[in-house]
Amino acid sequence: MSTTPPQGWTFVPHQHDGPAAHDRSDDHINSPRLHNGVVKSPGLATFMGAPYCVPDRDAIRAVGAKICFLGVPWDQGQIVRAGTSSGPAGIRDASTQYFPYMFEYDIDILTFFKVVDCGDVPTVPGNNDRSHEYIYQYITECLEGGAKVILVGGDHSVPIPGARALADFHADGKIGYLHIDCHLDSAPDWGGITNTNGSGPARALDLANCDRANIAHMGSRNGLNPKDWVDFYIDNDIRMLPMTEFVERGVEPCTREIFDIAWNGTDAIYCSWDTDSLDASCMPGTTAPECFGINAREAIQLARIAGTYGADILEISELSPIFDVSQMSTKLACCLIYHYLGSRARTLRDRGQA
Amino acid sequence: MNPAKEYAHLFSPQGGDDAENYRAPGQITFLRAPHVALEVEALRAADTRFAFIGVPFDEGNVGRPGCEDGPREFRFASQEYFPYWFEYGVDLQGSAVDCCDVSMPKVNPTLARERIYKAVRIALDAGLVPIICGGDRSISIPAARALSDHIGPDQAMGYLHFGAHLDMADSWAGEREVSTCALARITELPNLKAENTAHIGARNSFNPKDHIDLAKARDLRFHSMFEVLDRGIGAVVDEATERVWDGTAGQYLSFNLNVMDASAAPGVTAAEPGGLESREIMQVAGRIGARKSVSLIDISELCPIYDVSGTTSKLAVCVVLRIMAALAQQRGDTVDPAIKRPSAT
Numbered sequence: 097m098s099t100t101p102p103q104g105w106t107f108v109p110h111q112h113d114g115p116a117a118h119d120r121s122d123d124h125i126n127s128p129r130l131h132n133g134v135v136k137s138p139g140l141a142t143f144m145g146a147p148y149c150v151p152d153r154d155a156i157r158a159v160g161a162k163i164c165f166l167g168v169p170w171d172q173g174q175i176v177r178a179g180t181s182s183g184p185a186g187i188r189d190a191s192t193q194y195f196p197y198m199f200e201y202d203i204d205i206l207t208f209f210k211v212v213d214c215g216d217v218p219t220v221p222g223n224n225d226r227s228h229e230y231i232y233q234y235i236t237e238c239l240e241g242g243a244k245v246i247l248v249g250g251d252h253s254v255p256i257p258g259a260r261a262l263a264d265f266h267a268d269g270k271i272g273y274l275h276i277d278c279h280l281d282s283a284p285d286w287g288g289i290t291n292t293n294g295s296g297p298a299r300a301l302d303l304a305n306c307d308r309a310n311i312a313h314m315g316s317r318n319g320l321n322p323k324d325w326v327d328f329y330i331d332n333d334i335r336m337l338p339m340t341e342f343v344e345r346g347v348e349p350c351t352r353e354i355f356d357i358a359w360n361g362t363d364a365i366y367c368s369w370d371t372d373s374l375d376a377s378c379m380p381g382t383t384a385p386e387c388f389g390i391n392a393r394e395a396i397q398l399a400r401i402a403g404t405y406g407a408d409i410l411e412i413s414e415l416s417p418i419f420d421v422s423q424m425s426t427k428l429a430c431c432l433i434y435h436y437l438g439s440r441a442r443t444l445r446d447r448g449q450a
Numbered sequence: 451m452n453p454a455k456e457y458a459h460l461f462s463p464q465g466g467d468d469a470e471n472y473r474a475p476g477q478i479t480f481l482r483a484p485h486v487a488l489e490v491e492a493l494r495a496a497d498t499r500f501a502f503i504g505v506p507f508d509e510g511n512v513g514r515p516g517c518e519d520g521p522r523e524f525r526f527a528s529q530e531y532f533p534y535w536f537e538y539g540v541d542l543q544g545s546a547v548d549c550c551d552v553s554m555p556k557v558n559p560t561l562a563r564e565r566i567y568k569a570v571r572i573a574l575d576a577g578l579v580p581i582i583c584g585g586d587r588s589i590s591i592p593a594a595r596a597l598s599d600h601i602g603p604d605q606a607m608g609y610l611h612f613g614a615h616l617d618m619a620d621s622w623a624g625e626r627e628v629s630t631c632a633l634a635r636i637t638e639l640p641n642l643k644a645e646n647t648a649h650i651g652a653r654n655s656f657n658p659k660d661h662i663d664l665a666k667a668r669d670l671r672f673h674s675m676f677e678v679l680d681r682g683i684g685a686v687v688d689e690a691t692e693r694v695w696d697g698t699a700g701q702y703l704s705f706n707l708n709v710m711d712a713s714a715a716p717g718v719t720a721a722e723p724g725g726l727e728s729r730e731i732m733q734v735a736g737r738i739g740a741r742k743s744v745s746l747i748d749i750s751e752l753c754p755i756y757d758v759s760g761t762t763s764k765l766a767v768c769v770v771l772r773i774m775a776a777l778a779q780q781r782g783d784t785v786d787p788a789i790k791r792p793s794a795t
Contacts, residue, residue, distance in 0.1 A: 126660040127619035127630060135512050193513065193720065194655040199662045200676060378713035378723060392711050392723040393679060396653075422756035424712035428723035431654050438655075 105159040105210040107147050125197035125204050138192040141185075142213035143167075143246075144205075144434075145196070149212035151234050156212065156241025163209040163437065164238040165246045167216040168231055171416075173224045173253025174293045175286055176384045179416035180251045184216055186381070186417030187248050187433075190426035198438035200400075203445065205437040214238060224253065224291060232257040235409065239265045244406075246433055249413035251383065252281060252293035255300070255368040262366045262409055263303040272310035272358030273300040274407075276398075277370035278386045280313060280321045280336065282328035293383075293414075296368055298328060308332050310362050312354040315339055315373035317388050339388055347394040348401060355405040367407035371414045371429060378428055381420025392428055399432045403439025410436060459543055460534045461791040479548035480581075481528045481771070486547040488569055493576035496547050500774060501573040502581045504551035505566055509559045510588025510628045513720050520752035520766075521551055521583045527763035531771060537732075538739075538772075538779040539787075545774065546581070549573065563592040563627065570596035570746065581770060584750035586719065587617060587629040590636060590704050597746045598639040601700045608646040608694035609636055612734075613706030614722040616652055616672060618661035630661075637668050644669035646698050648690035651675055651709035653724050675724055683730045687737045700745035703738065703773070707751050707766055715765055717757025728765055731772060739776020747773065 107124070116130045123129065124145065131137055134145050142148055143165040149155055156164060167184025174180065196206035205211065217234045219227040235258055238245045247258060255275070263271050275281060275297045283294040291299065297313060300306050313329065317339035329336040335357055342350050358365040376385035378392040390398065402410075415429050458464070479485055480502035486492050493501060504521025511517065525548070533543035552569045555561045566582070570593045573580040582593055594609065601607050617632040627635060637647060649665075653675035665672055671693065673686045694701055712721035714728040726734075738744065752766050778784070 122659070126658050127622045129621075129623065131623050132512055133623070195658040196655065197657075197659045198655045199652070199657045199659070200674060202662075204659075375713070378711065392713060392725075393675070396724045397679070421758050422712065422716035422718070422721045424716055424721050424723065427712065427721065431723050434655050 105147065105161060105212070107206070124206060125195055134192050141188050141192070143188045144191050144211055144213070146206060146211040146213045149214055151214040151237045153237045153240035156238060156243055159210065159212060161210045161212040161241070161243050163211045163246060164241070164243040165211065165213045165248070166234060166238060167248050168219075168250030168254050169216050170219045170227050170231070170250045170254065172222065172227070173291065174251035174383060179418045180249055180383055180414050182417045183250055183415035184248050186415060186420070186426040187429050190423055190430045193427065194430060194434060198434060200435070201438035201442040203438055203441045205434065205441050208441040209437065228253070228257040228291060232261045235261040236265065239408070245409045247409055247411040248415065248429070249411065252277070252296060252368070252370050252413045253291055254413050255296040255366065255411055256291045258368070258409055258411055259300045259303060259306070259366045262364055263305050266305065266364045269363030270305050270307065270310065270361060271303070272360070272362040272365035273297065273306050274354055274358050274365065274367045275300075275313045276315050276368070276373045277313065278315055278317055278320070278372040278384070278389060279370070280316050280325035280329065282325045284324065284328075297334070300366070301332060301334070308334050310358055310360060311335070312357040313337065314350060314354050315342065315390060318386050320384065342390070347390070347397045351398050351401040355402065359405060364408040366409045366411070367402065368411045368413065369432070371412060371425065374428070379425045381416050381425030383414040383416050385419070395428065396431060396435050399435040400439045403436045404443045406440055406443070455544070457789050458792065460532070460541060460785065460789065478525050478529065480525050481531070481533060481542060481546060483546045483548045486549060488549040488572050490572055490576045493547065493573060493578055498545055498547050499579060500546040500581050501576070501578040502546055502548045502583065503569050503573065505582050505585035505589045506551055507554050507562050507566070507585040507589055509557070509562065511586035511719060512622060512628055512630050514753065514756070516753040516755040517584060517586050517719050517751050519754045520585055523754040523757070523763040524583050524749070524752060524766055527760055528767045528771070530764065531767065534785065535771065535775040538775040539784040540775050540778040541785045542771065542774055542778065545778065559627070567592035567596045571600060574600040574746070579744060580746050582748045584748065584752070587613070587632050587706050587750045588627060589750060590632050590748055591627055593746060593748055594636045594639060594702055597700055597702050598641055601641060603641055605641060605699035606646055606697055607639065607642045608696075608698035608701040609642055609704065610690055610694040610701065611649045611704040611706070612651050612709040613649070614651055614653055614656070614708040614720070614725060616649060616657050616661040616665055618664040618670070619658075620660065620664060633670070634664055637670060644671070646694055646696060647671065648693050649673065650686060650690055651678065651725060654722055656720065656722075683726065684733050684737065687734055691737060691741055695741045701741070701743070702746045703744050705747070705749045705769055707749065707762065710765065715762040717753050717755075717762030719751040719753045721756065728768070731765070731769055735769070735772035735776045738773050739780045742777065742780045744773070744777065
């Protein structure tokens with residue numbers, strides 16, 4: 097599939113070669129020395145300024161990457177409005193405003209995880225099934241390459257092939273599935289179609305090694321949750337933690353509860369995080385912005401707690417830059433990933449697993 | 451309570467041929483304050499407390515451009531408010547003058563900083579509290595130098611900053627006076643000690659490692675947003691103001707609008723998620739007012755081109771007016787409740 101795999105993880109700080117190269121190994125976590133660096137001269141627009149790596153298991157293993165960023169510019173699996181195909185480009189651009197050093201955790205997440213950007217999954221216009229097949233294949237390459245995956249959509253049909261890839265990768269074990277979303281997304285089908293962005297958890301339950309006791313939903317609210325979606329959780333005895341409960345109990349106990357469910361006796365988990373779980377005031381750039389959601393502070397706390405548990409695939413979906421205001425949504429989405437990785441790295445380092 | 455003063459401006463318009471119209475502002479100044487030239491004698495003669503000075507400077511900015519339009523939008527948004535603030539029972543009319551904008555040369559940041567320094571010195575020499583409205587965050591560097599020199603080497607100065615970023619780069623791409631270096635330069639002032647300096651609101655990863663290292667090396671007390679979440683904004687501001695006002699002869703209150711959550715303040719150079727909510731500004735203002743005095747205020751990085759429905763410019767005005775109002779209340783400069791709207795004739 098690929099050209100010659102690169103030997104080892106190599107990284108050019110601020111993506112600049114040439115006469116003004118920032119060539120010291122710590123240039124990417126400090127203020128720039130020679131030019132404005134990634135802030136105004138991002139060079140190649142990769143996520144976090146990470147090196148590009150072909151999405152191929154041998155190549156990923158050869159560079160030793162522990163985190164692969166994978167974009168999914170796909171918005172034809174959605175039932176509301178288009179725009180999320182620009183999500184991966186939006187978050188890559190927003191990441192130019194951040195350093196990979198996170199003072200809250202005192203860690204350089206880029207080097208810690210040897211993060212690579214594997215580019216975008218190719219998609220096929222008008223063909224949800226074939227596009228999903230590519231998503232499945234590309235995620236499988238990353239997992240087989242020994243990496244965890246940060247998946248950025250793209251519409252919320254992405255977890256259907258995504259969770260299937262994780263389930264098949266752990267075919268001899270069990271997986272957990274989390275769905276953090278304004279919407280319950282548990283339609284058995286939508287107008288006869290079974291793999292739209294309204295059926296993520298329903299398809300997760302179809303997986304042979306994903307038990308209903310390891311599935312949970314958090315953040316549901318408002319009136320785009322038809323009755324059959326609610327019935328799915330009641331009939332299958334799946335934990336559904338609505339926004340009213342989240343507000344009453346607070347971010348920490350709720351987040352701990354759903355991650356405890358997903359990790360109870362499982363070998364891996366898929367965490368699907370829809371940006372519309374956040375309040376429309378801090379996340380206007382999403383497919384279906386909704387009021388009464390999780391605010392930016394709580395979301396960053398959620399990401400921090402999630403980092404103490406970990407996830408094999410963390411997916412951020414429905415990011416829609418065309419509806420954004422002042423880049424607040426793409427920057428927040430970026431922060432969720434950065435805080436998750438910062439907290440994850442800190443947790444691993446404190447356990448001596450660095 | 452001044453018996454010689456007129457009070458019609460406290461009330462709804464009366465109507466009639468010569469009625470002042472809320473929607474016809476005339477000359478656009480900060481809070482409809484009179485324009486007074488930036489000269490010591492003229493400012494002394496104005497017999498007021500605050501001197502509003504616009505600083506349309508964007509050449510110390512490392513990120514998104516646009517904050518040079520900040521002062522203009524700030525003045526415009528201030529037109530939507532009365533000088534009367536019921537929560538504090540005060541009347542701010544007459545407490546400020548507008549000194550227009552500092553004239554900014556193009557592509558000569560050194561000269562621009564000299565002019566900012568001079569403007570702040572003049573207002574301080576006239577006995578007023580300058581309110582400088584940026585412009586990018588680097589305007590704090592010459593302004594802090596002006597206050598430091600004004601106080602003199604024998605007295606201590608305090609510095610309190612609200613912002614998402616520490617701005618503790620010793621240099622940035624070889625430059626030493628750009629916005630990301632602001633606090634690095636200010637903490638070098640001879641009469642500003644670490645124990646009188648505080649920073650509130652740091653979060654997310656536009657705080658590279660050298661900023662944290664320099665902050666630690668200089669014993670800078672910074673309260674991160676995680677600390678604000680754990681302890682509450684009130685307790686954090688109380689601790690910070692205690693440091694900044696402890697034994698100091700002059701205090702600099704510096705407010706970068708990116709301390710606010712991006713949802714509350716989208717019109718900012720580097721809007722950051724996870725920050726303060728607008729309602730928390732009410733708590734902040736009250737606690738600063740409790741200190742009874744402040745020597746210099748700046749508000750920076752208002753960037754109207756990214757704003758939505760004037761949200762950010764109005765919030766910026768609220769920050770400044772609430773601090774002014776809380777200070778006036780603490781001084782006992784309140785409106786006599788017996789004053790009622792005059793009957794129409």
